[in-house]
Structure formats: C-alpha cells, structure tokens
Amino acid sequence: MSRYVITASPHIRNKVNTVFLMNTVSISLLPAAMGGIFIFGWKNTLPVILVSIVSAILSEGLLQKMLKMPLTWFDGSAALTGFLLALTCPPGIPIWLPVVGTIFAIFSKQVFGGLGQNPFNPALIGRAFMVLSFPVYMTSWMKPFSMVTSSTPLALYAENGGMKSVLAFFQGNVPAMYKSMFLGIRGGSIGEVFIPGLLLGLVVLLLTKTIKWQIPVSYLGTVFLLSWLFGMDPVFSILSGGVMFGAFFMATDYVTSPMLPKNQLIYGFGCGLLNVLIRVFANMPEGTTFAILLMNVVTPILDRKIKKPVGYIVDGAK
Amino acid sequence: MKSKTFSPGGMHIPDHKDLTKNLPIEDMKPGKDLLFPLTQHIGVPSEAIVKKNDIVKIGQVIAKAKGNFSTNIHSSVSGVVKDIKEYPHSIEGLSMAIHIENDFKDEWCEEIxxxxxxxxxxxxxxxxxxxxxxxxxxxxxxxxxxxxxxxxxxxxxxxxxxxxxxxxxxxxxxxxxxxxxxxxxxxxxxxxxxxxxxxxxxxxxxxxxxxxxxxxxxxxxxxxxxxxxxxxxxxxxxxxxxxxxxxxxxxxxxxxxxxxxxxxxxxxxxxxxxxxxxxxxxGTPMIDRVLTATGDCLKEPKNIRVRLGTLLSDVVGYCGGFVKEPKELVFGGPMMGINQRSQDVPVLKGTSGIIFLSELEDLNEGSCIRCGRCIENCPMGLMPYRIVELTKNKKYQETERYFSTSCIECGLCTYNCPSRIPVLNYIRTSKSEVIRLRRKS
The missing domain is CATH 3.40.50.11540 (NADH-ubiquinone oxidoreductase 51kDa subunit)
Incomplete structure (x- = not known):
C-alpha cells in the first residue's frame, strides 16, 4: 500500500503568503513611484530606486550569510525595504547614499533577529540614518521638470514664516496651490509627491486586505485636526511632506505596528500627534520619519493588551 | 431572509463543493472485508461480545457499551467474524477491531x-x-x-x-x-x-x-x-x-x-x-452513514451511503479509482479532518468525508511578521500568535492568560498564516501541557 503524507489539521492553506504580501505592497507603491519618475525625470530617480532595491537584497543575503541565519533574501521584504527607502530620498542624490542607507536599514533588522523581530521600521531607520549623517544631501530638493534645486513647500513654511511664504510662492492662489500639491508639482522626495498615486496604492492595499484602514485614517485624521488647531491650513498639512506616504506605507508595516485594531487607532493618533508637534515646534520642517519611529517604540507596550475571548466572564460572576 | 452569523472572526474558504453538491446519494454495496473498531465514540471503548468464527447478521450487536459514556456497535453486514485484534484506525492509528467477512447474503438480525x-x-x-x-x-x-x-x-x-x-x-x-x-x-x-x-x-x-x-x-x-x-x-x-x-x-x-x-x-x-x-x-441501529468521497484525485467524486466498517480501498474502487496519484488522504473535512496513512482504514460513525488531495501545502515555517491575521480570524477571539511565542519558550502556564484552552481547533490561524507557521500545533501543545500541569497540581 502506498503511503500518504501525515500532518496535523488543517490540511489546506490560504494562498496568501509572506512573499505575496510583500510583493503586493511593492506593487501598490508603483503608481506613486512612476509619478515621481515622471515629475523629476528618470535620470534623477530610476537609478536611486534600482540601486536601493538591489543593494537592500544583497545586504540582506550577505548579512544572513555572515550571521549564519536562514537565507530569505528573496522573500520580497528586503526588496520592499529598498524600494521604500528609495522613495523617501530626494531625487538626484549621489548614488552611494541609498547604498549606505539600505545597508544600515537591513543591518538594523538583522541584528534583532531578522524579519519580524525588528523594533523599528527598517526603511525609516535607514532614512533617519541618512538624514542625520548626510543632512545636506538629504535636504537638497529639485524643482519638478527641471534640474534646478528648489525648496519644498514645508521648508518654505518652516524657514520663512508660515503659510504666507508658501502662498507667495504660488502667487497667492490657494486653489492653484492645492492643485499643484495634489499632483506633486513641488519639491519633495521621489515617492511622496504624487498624491493620486499614493491614494491608488492605498486602495490596492485596502482592497487586497493587505492592511486595515485604522492606521492611515487615524494618522491622517489626527494630522488634519491638529494642524487646524495650530492654525495651519489642514489640507496643506496632509498634502505636504511625507505624511500620506508615511501613513499609507510606513506606519502600516506589520512588524512595527500594533496588531489589535483598537491599538492601531491609538498608534495612528500617536503618529499624527508627534508628526504635527515636530512640524510646529521642532527644528526641522518634516516630522513623519521620527514620528513613526517614536511610535514604533510604543508598539510593544500597546501589544501587551490581552484581548478577552468570546464567552469571557468577569471573575466572581460564575 | 438575511443570513445570520457569529462574530468575531471566521472567514469563507474556497469550498470546492461543486464537485459533489448536485450528486444524489448513491447506495454503495459493502465489500468483502469490514472492520468494526471498538472505539467509534468519545468515551470508553465498547466491549466485543462475539468470538472468532461466530456468524453475525446485519444489525446484530457485536460490541456492547461499557458504562454510560459508551455505545453499542452493530454489524453492518451478515457474515463470519474472522478475527478480533488490532487493526488500523482512522483516528487512533491502531485500535482493537472486529473483522467480519461479508457472506453477501444480506440477512437481517431477527431481533430487529x-x-x-x-x-x-x-x-x-x-x-x-x-x-x-x-x-x-x-x-x-x-x-x-x-x-x-x-x-x-x-x-x-x-x-x-x-x-x-x-x-x-x-x-x-x-x-x-x-x-x-x-x-x-x-x-x-x-x-x-x-x-x-x-x-x-x-x-x-x-x-x-x-x-x-x-x-x-x-x-x-x-x-x-x-x-x-x-x-x-x-x-x-x-x-x-x-x-x-x-x-x-x-x-x-x-x-x-x-x-x-x-x-x-x-x-x-x-x-x-x-x-x-x-x-x-x-428499530434500525447505526449500520450505515452518508459521506462525501471527493478531492481532485478521485475519478468520480460522490455522495454515498456506506455501510459502517467499509474499507477505504473499497470506497476508492466504487468511485472509479484515481485520475491523479493522491499525496494526502483526509478523513473528515480538510480543516479539521485527520490524515490517513493507508487505504486500510474503515469508515467510522463520524466519518463525514474522505478527501484525496494531490497537492501538498508548503510547510516551511517562516518567522512571524505580526500581520495579525490569526487574531482577526479567530472565532473564539483569541490571540494565537502570543500563544505560539509563549509555547516556543516553553511558558505553557502563561498561555492560560491568553485563554489557550478556549481554542476550538478550527485551524483558521494555521490556514491564514502567511509565514506558514503551524499555529494550531503550538496551541495544541500548550493546551495539553496546561491540562497536564492542572492534573499535577
């Protein structure tokens, strides 16, 4: 008699696996990436993206080999880290910079035990490392459709005294400002400027049930309301900088965000709060990177909550 | 009428019911050899009351309930008792069973x-x-x-x-x-x-x-x-x-x-x-049941009424054999059923389905990416990933704080885990350890 495989139940599996999830996120980044490539020109963007992805995959393989860990460099997670990191870089940066950034990003993940064990979002850690170590490169922005450097709307806001200087840049025309902010005709990182692409990516992530709505909604909602309270234009606030990119693709990282939906709302609120506080009070125009990294620290605390199961009775009621 | 449901958790799984849902129940004639394990229920095994070479009829009691938490077992064919010894069992692996050779006379026991x-x-x-x-x-x-x-x-x-x-x-x-x-x-x-x-x-x-x-x-x-x-x-x-x-x-x-x-x-x-x-x-005792024989390997998937004790190999023969070599054989449903080693096992009272699968699932366990799918789908509202973490660290008693013993073993956590972690296996381990520790104290 032939012998059959013996395993414990269940005997079937959902087709969605880690590789599928990672690649879904990467695909949902494509519209925003293509927007950035179109706006800033492929010469300033495509090499950054490609080098970043390749270097992330290679550093993962190399580190895993060195640390004698199982090789999982093609599971899509390293590629995603590289892709995410590249999209947060200004266009036209020297090509060695994303290499350094991705090596640091992957290193920050592997030292804690690899995928699933890292306390911080690897791509954001990589970016934070680049911003702090090479601030000049990381804050030289390009004007869309040209090779000229320019300032980002947020930098205008932070350095020259608020909304007035932003509006002056747009000759006082508010709808024109909104329109060009929405379409990404402004200085900024490769992946953060093209808002329609980001929204399309969000729709893909939600429809494929890759992420839940809680974090993006509470993050953006908080930024909107708080900037309004602080007297900023709330629409300008959520369109500018990397808030949307962060809320959709960075804060929703499985590993570094809480697992229970209620905690995800709190986490999103925390991200939004810190983001606005950094923008208003701190010495830098943008706060997304550090807001999310700080909330990464809070995640383990939020995850300590024990959910009550179905049929749970309070002690004494028995 | 609006469909009702439970919450939280649960999800629809591709059901493959089209293979058999429109096929009327067919009566399958019993084969030559039938096995009647003495454990066909939760509780104390029944006690055999026939001996080797006894003649038995359809519906005759061949094993009696032992105590209240036990039930009778009846012969589903007329024939001769060939042996009473350990035979393959679909749940226990091996179990005492009565082997009856069918005389194909289909004579009913007069007592009925x-x-x-x-x-x-x-x-x-x-x-x-x-x-x-x-x-x-x-x-x-x-x-x-x-x-x-x-x-x-x-x-x-x-x-x-x-x-x-x-x-x-x-x-x-x-x-x-x-x-x-x-x-x-x-x-x-x-x-x-x-x-x-x-x-x-x-x-x-x-x-x-x-x-x-x-x-x-x-x-x-x-x-x-x-x-x-x-x-x-x-x-x-x-x-x-x-x-x-x-x-x-x-x-x-x-x-x-x-x-x-x-x-x-x-x-x-x-x-x-x-x-x-x-x-x-x-007055008919339990001598047959309806089951679904299906899967992508079977030539003719069917809903059939089968005499209890019928060997799986006979069911395969009745369904026209295989079109593909099966790699995995399940008694029950694919989510909670039990794998079988061979086709020598008999149909039991609780065998609701026999599924022949040609495709093996990827069982390489990766690391938890904390996606939360196990929590989201758990119909008991548990936090399976925490129980896995604690069980891996042998902190069995702590899994009780996460209500590991409330698990109904539906298998959705393992089914959905994108890292192919056998979540339910870890929960089973923690459950049995918790119960063992409870008994000790």
Missing amino acids: KQPNITTLTQKELAKIIQDSGIVGMGGAQFPTHIKLQPPSNVKVDTLVINGAECEPYLTCDHRIMLEKTDEIIDGINIVSSVIPFDRVLIGVENNKMDAVEAINQYVQKHKTTVNIQAIPLEKKYPQGAEKNLIQALTGRIVPIGKLPFEVGCIVQNVATLKAISHAVRM
Whole structure:
C-alpha cells in the first residue's frame, strides 16, 4: 500500500503568503513611484530606486550569510525595504547614499533577529540614518521638470514664516496651490509627491486586505485636526511632506505596528500627534520619519493588551 | 431572509463543493472485508461480545457499551467474524477491531423489530439511542444519548440543528437535507416529544439555499408540534462549530469552559437526527452513514451511503479509482479532518468525508511578521500568535492568560498564516501541557 503524507489539521492553506504580501505592497507603491519618475525625470530617480532595491537584497543575503541565519533574501521584504527607502530620498542624490542607507536599514533588522523581530521600521531607520549623517544631501530638493534645486513647500513654511511664504510662492492662489500639491508639482522626495498615486496604492492595499484602514485614517485624521488647531491650513498639512506616504506605507508595516485594531487607532493618533508637534515646534520642517519611529517604540507596550475571548466572564460572576 | 452569523472572526474558504453538491446519494454495496473498531465514540471503548468464527447478521450487536459514556456497535453486514485484534484506525492509528467477512447474503438480525411506540420518556429514548449506537455524526462522535439528557437544574428551550456544513468539500449533510427532509423532521419530532423545546432552529449556510427552502416548505406542509425553522447562515467557516452556531442562531454566548446546556441549547447534527428517526421508527441501529468521497484525485467524486466498517480501498474502487496519484488522504473535512496513512482504514460513525488531495501545502515555517491575521480570524477571539511565542519558550502556564484552552481547533490561524507557521500545533501543545500541569497540581 502506498503511503500518504501525515500532518496535523488543517490540511489546506490560504494562498496568501509572506512573499505575496510583500510583493503586493511593492506593487501598490508603483503608481506613486512612476509619478515621481515622471515629475523629476528618470535620470534623477530610476537609478536611486534600482540601486536601493538591489543593494537592500544583497545586504540582506550577505548579512544572513555572515550571521549564519536562514537565507530569505528573496522573500520580497528586503526588496520592499529598498524600494521604500528609495522613495523617501530626494531625487538626484549621489548614488552611494541609498547604498549606505539600505545597508544600515537591513543591518538594523538583522541584528534583532531578522524579519519580524525588528523594533523599528527598517526603511525609516535607514532614512533617519541618512538624514542625520548626510543632512545636506538629504535636504537638497529639485524643482519638478527641471534640474534646478528648489525648496519644498514645508521648508518654505518652516524657514520663512508660515503659510504666507508658501502662498507667495504660488502667487497667492490657494486653489492653484492645492492643485499643484495634489499632483506633486513641488519639491519633495521621489515617492511622496504624487498624491493620486499614493491614494491608488492605498486602495490596492485596502482592497487586497493587505492592511486595515485604522492606521492611515487615524494618522491622517489626527494630522488634519491638529494642524487646524495650530492654525495651519489642514489640507496643506496632509498634502505636504511625507505624511500620506508615511501613513499609507510606513506606519502600516506589520512588524512595527500594533496588531489589535483598537491599538492601531491609538498608534495612528500617536503618529499624527508627534508628526504635527515636530512640524510646529521642532527644528526641522518634516516630522513623519521620527514620528513613526517614536511610535514604533510604543508598539510593544500597546501589544501587551490581552484581548478577552468570546464567552469571557468577569471573575466572581460564575 | 438575511443570513445570520457569529462574530468575531471566521472567514469563507474556497469550498470546492461543486464537485459533489448536485450528486444524489448513491447506495454503495459493502465489500468483502469490514472492520468494526471498538472505539467509534468519545468515551470508553465498547466491549466485543462475539468470538472468532461466530456468524453475525446485519444489525446484530457485536460490541456492547461499557458504562454510560459508551455505545453499542452493530454489524453492518451478515457474515463470519474472522478475527478480533488490532487493526488500523482512522483516528487512533491502531485500535482493537472486529473483522467480519461479508457472506453477501444480506440477512437481517431477527431481533430487529419495529418498536411499538406511542409515547417515550426521556430515559427510554436515551436507552434506544444508546442501544442503537448513535453518536454525533458531524465528526466528533460524541455519544448522542448523553447530549439528550440535560442536567435537571437547567432549562433547555432551544434545539439547534447543525446543517451548516462549513467544511470545504463536504456535501453529505446538504444532500441529506434535500433528500431525507422527512426523516430529519421526524427525528426532530421524536426528540422534542421528550424534551419540551420552545423552538427548533436549523442553521444552514446560504450556499445551500435549496436545503433551507426544502426544510421550510416541508414544515409548512406538515404540521409539527414544535416550531421548526431553517435559517440561512453566512457562508463563513467555522459556522458549524457548536458555540459559533449557537451564537449565530440565538445570539447567546456559551461561557468559557461551559456546555451549550448553560445557555439552554442542545446541538445536534442533521445526520444524527436522521439516525434517531431510523432507530425509533424502524428499530434500525447505526449500520450505515452518508459521506462525501471527493478531492481532485478521485475519478468520480460522490455522495454515498456506506455501510459502517467499509474499507477505504473499497470506497476508492466504487468511485472509479484515481485520475491523479493522491499525496494526502483526509478523513473528515480538510480543516479539521485527520490524515490517513493507508487505504486500510474503515469508515467510522463520524466519518463525514474522505478527501484525496494531490497537492501538498508548503510547510516551511517562516518567522512571524505580526500581520495579525490569526487574531482577526479567530472565532473564539483569541490571540494565537502570543500563544505560539509563549509555547516556543516553553511558558505553557502563561498561555492560560491568553485563554489557550478556549481554542476550538478550527485551524483558521494555521490556514491564514502567511509565514506558514503551524499555529494550531503550538496551541495544541500548550493546551495539553496546561491540562497536564492542572492534573499535577
């Protein structure tokens, strides 16, 4: 008699696996990436993206080999880290910079035990490392459709005294400002400027049930309301900088965000709060990177909550 | 009618029911050799009362219940007892079983007479059911007579009938509801004549609306003493799990560690009710059952009535053999069923399906990416990933803080894990360790 495989139940599996999830996120980044490539020109963007992805995959393989860990460099997670990191870089940066950034990003993940064990979002850690170590490169922005450097709307806001200087840049025309902010005709990182692409990516992530709505909604909602309270234009606030990119693709990282939906709302609120506080009070125009990294620290605390199961009775009621 | 459901958790799984859902139940002739394991129920194994070379008839008791938590076992063919020794068993691996060689005369045991019943007491019904060897036919094989004797201090008002059939592939309950509607309703009438239920709710997943209609039309046409209603349920696994079914149909929640009695419910499978009808009206003990033989390997997937004790290899032969070499063989549904080593195992009272699968799943365990899918889908509202972490670190007792023992082992956590972590296996480990530690103290 032939012998059959013996395993414990269940005997079937959902087709969605880690590789599928990672690649879904990467695909949902494509519209925003293509927007950035179109706006800033492929010469300033495509090499950054490609080098970043390749270097992330290679550093993962190399580190895993060195640390004698199982090789999982093609599971899509390293590629995603590289892709995410590249999209947060200004266009036209020297090509060695994303290499350094991705090596640091992957290193920050592997030292804690690899995928699933890292306390911080690897791509954001990589970016934070680049911003702090090479601030000049990381804050030289390009004007869309040209090779000229320019300032980002947020930098205008932070350095020259608020909304007035932003509006002056747009000759006082508010709808024109909104329109060009929405379409990404402004200085900024490769992946953060093209808002329609980001929204399309969000729709893909939600429809494929890759992420839940809680974090993006509470993050953006908080930024909107708080900037309004602080007297900023709330629409300008959520369109500018990397808030949307962060809320959709960075804060929703499985590993570094809480697992229970209620905690995800709190986490999103925390991200939004810190983001606005950094923008208003701190010495830098943008706060997304550090807001999310700080909330990464809070995640383990939020995850300590024990959910009550179905049929749970309070002690004494028995 | 809006379909009801439970919450939280649960999800629809591709069900593959199209393979067999439109095929009427066929009668399969028994083969030459049949095996009757002495454990075909949860509880004490029955005691063999026949010897080697004894002549037996259909319906004859060949093993007697040992104590209250046990049931009789009957021969399903006429023939000769060849041996009583350890044989392959679909759940235990090996178990004492009575081997009967079929003489193909199909002679019935004279003792089986149509019982002359006008009224039954609860005790009498329980006796008939235990003597007839009836156990839960959904798969758990829990002795039915125990479920029908609620403790005197509880008020039971609802009979919940499980026609959900939420496991993928299986369609036998669906066919029974369509073809044997009268027998199911008769079973309900019998049970509710001894236990005064206020209502009888039959839960059926809404991929079987024809069954819902068949039952409700039958009930409308034939006056019944008790209020019977078939209710569509969302197609969402594990809709047929006892506690989830009660919640979906009545809104009541069975407290942790308690039985359905606690919320005034008794749950029975549709096939079990059909068996009760047979036992009470015709005196026929449990000698056959309807099951679904299916999977991508089988030439002709079928819904068949099979004599208990029939060897799996005979079922394969009846279904035309294989078109693809099966790699995995499941008794029951693919979510909660049990793998079989060979085709030498017999069909038991709880064997609701036999599935032959050609595709093996990727079982390489990766690391948890904390996606939260196990929490999201858990129908008991547990946090499976935490139990896995604690179990990996051998902190079994701490898993109790995460209610590991409330797990109903539906398997959705393992099914959905993108890293292919056998989540349920870890939970099983923690459960058995927790119970072991409890016994120790």
